Each structure stands twice: as structure tokens, then as C-alpha cells.
Amino acid sequence: MSGRNRLAELRDAAPVILPSLLMCDFGNLEREVRALEEAGVSALHLDVMDGCFVPNFTYGLPIVEALRRLTTLPLDVHLMISRPERYIEAFVRAGADLMTFHAEAVEDPEPILRRIAELGVAAGVALNPATPLEQVDACWDLCDLVLVMSVPAGFGGQSFDPGALDRLRYLRKTLRHDALLEVDGGINETTIGRCAAAGADLLVAGSAIFRHADYGPVVRKLTGLAVSQ
Ligand code: DX5
Ligand code: ZN
DSSP, X not given: OOHHHHHHHHHHHOSEEEEXXXXXXXXXXXXXXXXXXXXXXXXXXXXXXXXXXSSOBOOOHHHHHHHHHHOOSOEEEEEEOSSGGGGHHHHHXXXXXXXXXXXXGXXXXXXXXXXXXXXTOEEXXXXXXXXXXXXXXXXXXXXXXXXEESSOTTOSSOOOOTHHHHHHXXXXXXXXXXXXXXXXXXXXXXXXXXXXXXXOSEEEESHHHHTSSOXXXXXXXXXXXXXXX
């Protein structure tokens, strides 16, 4: 199934929780994936960091490929890398269904969004809290999704920046009606409701999920808080 179809499934199910696997147990990846599937998550959010665009270094193609073999859940690849255009094809081959890259990492997002879409994958830009939205004004119609960062990209466990809420509200009005809005960073039981109310469809949560031994109750709690908005 194409990434575009996976996006449509997520649109129908929204608002949904996407676990960020940054803090999972990589020594037991299969067990982690099964636990997340049983907890009822709708997709996996994969944070690819290169130690250059952001100071942190995480993982790349082999882990995305491994996850592709382990699950049929949609894979949402968040590229926090310099010059992401070099790796679009490789991450599509590795199994990405949704792909976002940072507006701050490229000169012109337009050809990259077009390339990702041509490859059948849902395409979007990610924006750090300090980046003016106008920087991407020419490209909103090319975005299948937009990732609003509510912390500066780079690390899990940071505090939610409430400035994301105005950005979500603005983008909800500005984007194509079928585009999805994603928010990432500091999403927890206190912040998730406000993000959903501001228009977020895809709510990424890392530490709020992985600090618990049992993922089911927290995923259900977060989902309930998002849905009730
Ligand atoms: C930060 C990453 C996030 C992060 C979320 O650069 O993009 O996906 O892991 O973690 P929490 O939910 O702990 O802020
Ligand atoms: Zn992320």
C-alpha cells in the first residue's frame, strides 16, 4: 500500500498517538514493536538524527529496514539531517510511508517535497519552534503533512513550547484540507489536549510513553485526552 493510502488511513483515525522510538529498548526491538502494536498505536515515529543538523546522533537506514520487516504499521520517518535530499530514495526503499525533513536543512523544500511524493510516500516539512512559518509559504500546497516541532529538534524529554499551539491553529487554516498536522516534542497528558484542540492530527510522544513499563494504559489515556477535544 502506498504512503498516500497510509496517510488516508491515519486521517480517518485521527487524532492518533505516534510513539517516538528514540527511547525504546533497541536490544529488544521486536518485543518493543509488539508491545506498541498491542497498545494500539497507529504508526511508528522514527527520529533520524545525523549529529550534524542536530547535535544528537540516533539511527538510520538499517533500523528503519528492520522495523519495516517487523511491522505493517505505517512508518513515519522524521529526518533531522543535513541535506536530506541525498537520502530520500534510500529511506523510501527502507520502508518509509510518511517522510518529513526540516525546512531549516534545505535551501528550497519544493523539489524535495515533489520527489518524495513522486516516490509514493506522503511528504512533509518539519519546522523548529524558531523558524518563521513564512519560510515555507510557497510550499504549503505540496505538503501532505506538516510537522510542527514543540521543542527544538534534537532530544527527547524537553518541555513543550506553547507557541506551537498558535502555529497549529494557523496551519490548520492554511494547509490543504486533506493535509495532516503533526506535533512533536513534550507531548504528555498535560499538553496533548491543547494540541488536539488546536488541530493536530498526529501526536508524537516519546518519554510520556517509554517511561512506563506498560504502554497500553498510557496510549489509551493519551488517545482519550486527544479524542475528547
Ligand atoms: C525530538 C524528536 C521527538 C522526541 C519526542 O527531536 O523529534 O520525536 O523524541 O520525545 P518527547 O516526547 O520526550 O519530547
Ligand atoms: Zn520526531
